Amino acid sequence: MLLAFQMFSKSNPGSVSEMASCFLDEKTFCQCCQLLLEHSHSICDGWSWHWVKDPDEGYLRKIALGTGKLRTSSNPNQISEQYPQGTGSNQRQERTASLSLHTDDEDDDERYDDDYDAGAVCCMQEGGRSDVIRYEYHVLYSSSYQTPVLYFRASTLEGRSLSLEEVWDGVHPNYMQRLQHGPWDTITQQEHPLLGQSFFVLHPCRTEEFMMPVLQAALEEQRPVNYVVTWLSVVGSVVGLHVPLSYCTEVRPPPPPHTSSRPLKPPDQQTQPD
Amino acid sequence: MSDNAESPTETQKGDPSTPQQPTEDSGTADEKKKIDVLLKAVGDTPIMKTKKWSVEKGRTVQSLSLFISRFLKMEANEQLFIYVNQSFSPSPDQEVGALFECFGSDGKLVLHY
Numbered sequence: 001m002l003l004a005f006q007m008f009s010k011s012n013p014g015s016v017s018e019m020a021s022c023f024l025d026e027k028t029f030c031q032c033c034q035l036l037l038e039h040s041h042s043i044c045d046g047w048s049w050h051w052v053k054d055p056d057e058g059y060l061r062k063i064a065l066g067t068g069k070l071r072t073s074s075n076p077n078q079i080s081e082q083y084p085q086g087t088g089s090n091q092r093q094e095r096t097a098s099l100s101l102h103t104d105d106e107d108d109d110e111r112y113d114d115d116y117d118a119g120a121v122c123c124m125q126e127g128g129r130s131d132v133i134r135y136e137y138h139v140l141y142s143s144s145y146q147t148p149v150l151y152f153r154a155s156t157l158e159g160r161s162l163s164l165e166e167v168w169d170g171v172h173p174n175y176m177q178r179l180q181h182g183p184w185d186t187i188t189q190q191e192h193p194l195l196g197q198s199f200f201v202l203h204p205c206r207t208e209e210f211m212m213p214v215l216q217a218a219l220e221e222q223r224p225v226n227y228v229v230t231w232l233s234v235v236g237s238v239v240g241l242h243v244p245l246s247y248c249t250e251v252r253p254p255p256p257p258h259t260s261s262r263p264l265k266p267p268d269q270q271t272q273p274d
Numbered sequence: 275m276s277d278n279a280e281s282p283t284e285t286q287k288g289d290p291s292t293p294q295q296p297t298e299d300s301g302t303a304d305e306k307k308k309i310d311v312l313l314k315a316v317g318d319t320p321i322m323k324t325k326k327w328s329v330e331k332g333r334t335v336q337s338l339s340l341f342i343s344r345f346l347k348m349e350a351n352e353q354l355f356i357y358v359n360q361s362f363s364p365s366p367d368q369e370v371g372a373l374f375e376c377f378g379s380d381g382k383l384v385l386h387y
Contacts, residue, residue, distance in 0.1 A: 174336045174366040178353040210355045210363070213316035213386065217360045225361040234355060234363040245376055248362035 020215035022208040023146035024227050031254035032228035033060050033139070039251045045244065052194040059194060060139035060228075066240060067130040070156070070166055132157050133170075137241050139232065140193060147207040148228055150235045151192055151199040164189055167200055167239075175238045187239075202235050210234045224253035307331055309374040310382040313342065316357070319387060320346050326382075331371025335364050342387055357386040 024032075033049065037060070040047035051058040138151040154162040154170070162170075167187060192199045211231060218225045229243075229251050236243045308328045315321045322345060329338065335356055343354050358364050358377050374383040 172336075172366055174339060175353065177350050209353075213355075214357060214361055217316065217386070221360075223360075230361050230363070233365075237363060237365050242365065245362070245364065245368070245372070248359055249376065 018219060020212065020219040022211045022215055024141075024148065025146065026141050026143065028254050028257075029141045029148060029228065030058065032226050033058075035226055035251050035254065036060070036228055036232070036247065039247055042250075043244065043246060055194060057141070057194060059141070060137075062137045062241070064135045064137070064241070066133050066135055066170075068133050068166075068170055070131045070133070070162070071169070133162065135240070137236075137239075138192070138199065139228065142204055145204045145207065147204050147211075148231050149204045150202045150232075150239070150241075151190075152202075152239055152241075153197075153199050161198075164200070170240055172238060172240060202238060207231065224256075226251050226253045309371060309378065311338070311370065311374075312382050312384045314384060314386045316386045322346070329370050331369060331374070333370050334366060335368045335370065335373070336366035338370060338385075339366065339387075354387055358383075360386055 037047055037049055039045075040062075045062070046064065047060050047062045049058055050061050133154050134157060135154050136152060140149050140151060141147075142149045154167060156162070164187070168176075171187070187200050187202055189198055190201045191197070211227070211234075214225060214230050215227075217223075229247050232241075233243045233247065235241075308330050311327045311329045313322050313325050313327065322342065339354050339356055342356075343352075346354075348354060355363055358373050364373055370383065373385075377383060
């Protein structure tokens with residue numbers, strides 16, 4: 001009823017326990033994304049589905065605006081204060097506002113099958129000293145890790161890409177210390193597998209660590225979850241991607257594998273948002 | 275909200291059969307500025323000796339997460355994840371009061387960590 005599960009035997013002979021698998025197959029990934037998109041459309045959260053014909057794969061995409069103080073803005077030598085450590089929330093810059101922005105004049109190379117146009121809703125923190133940063137988040141499926149992977153890039157409105165240091169400044173302090181301690185599970189710059197452009201990636205090797213408790217509980221209680229929504233709620237928090245609580249309550253899990261599920265097609269062929 | 279903010283108030287341990295009570299002498303339930311949180315460990319995470327806490331509504335998830343990390347004496351290379359509804363990780367900036375309104379039941383908010 002849930003995701004694909006594998007049965008493991010404990011080392012103790014005679015006792016067999018059922019363990020959840022933290023791996024996600026691509027079909028279920030697409031189904032989860034489809035359900036996520038439906039809710040995103042209903043609350044205008046800005047996610048859209050894009051299909052790249054060459055490897056015949058799709059991915060989720062969201063563009064959001066946020067504010068922060070960049071190193072190279074007004075004070076080149078000043079450390080960015082996007083996330084002051086240990087200070088109150090009233091001093092913290094607003095990260096990605098819960099809005100979406102879709103510009104029609106983007107010069108991306110991929111073909112868009114879904115021209116979802118949410119329109120721009122400006123919701124900025126007090127201006128003046130803050131720089132406006134454009135964040136672009138992609139959720140791809142990794143067949144190597146059999147998990148989703150978060151790719152993202154950030155740039156100023158003038159088009160200057162943020163450096164890795166500036167991106168690090170934007171990591172939520174709740175996760176900063178841990179990420180800095182683990183060189184193997186961190187933010188790196190890599191080539192986007194489908195677009196061939198330079199993106200930042202949150203390394204997927206920690207996925208099992210935070211997905212397993214949820215999946216295990218879901219298995220034991222026979223209460224399925226939407227893998228991508230759960231996963232996104234964790235990784236999104238790390239890089240300032242806002243995932244509203246309603247995703248938790250409103251997005252359904254994908255249908256069980258053995259039942260006839262809805263045909264997999266890019267959600268652009270479904271009802272258009274308002 | 276500083277890192278050294280006061281800890282969530284521990285609920286009084288009395289008769290186990292009685293429902294958990296906030297420590298403050300609050301008035302009616304409507305006037306409570308605190309919510310009751312029940313912390314449950316998952317996997318190999320150490321279990322908190324005190325599971326029931328009375329937490330101010332305006333407190334953030336991050337603040338609570340920091341508190342639990344320190345309570346459990348976690349290492350710097352360890353990361354604590356908090357789950358609501360056993361399926362979703364709320365944003366660190368989310369206020370627990372809002373979580374309680376969405377996911378609270380029987381007068382308490384259950385958070386897994």
